[in-house]
Amino acid sequence: IVEVKNAKNLDKIAKKIGDIPCVKEVTYGGSSTNKLVDILESVRNGGAIFVVALIIVALFMIANTIKITITSRSTEISIMRMVGASNWYIRIPFMLEGIFIGLIGSIVPLLILVYGYKFAYVTMTSLMSSNLITFMSPYPLVWQLGALLALLGAVVGLIGSFFSVRKFLKL
Known part of the structure; x- marks a missing residue:
């Protein structure tokens, strides 16, 4: 049994293994495996584009929320400026x-990740008896991805608010 790190090289590796003396047969699925690899790569690329689009939407929503907050507190900000507060203090x-x-916005994806992956892990490992697709154990993966989601939410919130406040303070 041979595992490849890059599935794009599956045909080449199968041919090289088949050329080794004393190898009777190489079975790897052929074109159906290549189609599956292409489909999985397309899903991964589409998911990455979707995540980037969601981040951009979140940036705009957070920036608009902060703009509304700044507008409602414009009197307080002008008083702080008259007293001598620096732009960073504001x-x-x-x-x-x-x-x-951003952190509050990342709570729903965190919950979906924790419960959804645990459900998928239990369901899929019981359905698939073969080792064709193996899932990672939920707990180190869920905690690491959860921390990454929370950090991403905080960073997106920070960036969105930074740009909206910067625009207002230039005026």
């Missing part, structure tokens, strides 16, 4: 608010 509370909005 900016930091809005940036913290953006971080919190």
Whole structure:
């Protein structure tokens, strides 16, 4: 049994293994395996594009939320400017608010990740008796991806609020 790191090289590796003396037969699925690899790669690329689009939408939503907050607090901001507050002193509370909005926004994907992957892991491992597709154990993966999602939410919130506050403070 040979495992390949890059599935694109499956045909070449199968041919090389078949050329080795004393190898009777090489079975790897042929064109159906190549089609499956292509489909999985397309799904991965489509998912990456979808995630980038969702991040951009989240940036705009957080930036607009912070703009609304800035507009409603414009009197307080002008008073802070008259007293002599620096731009960073005014900016930091809005940036913290953006971080919190991003963290709160990442709670739903976190819950879906934790419960959804656990469900998929239990269901799929019981359905598939062969080792064709193996799932990673849920707990180190779920905690690592959860931390990454929370960090991504905080960073998206920080970036969105930074740009909206920066625009307002230039005026």
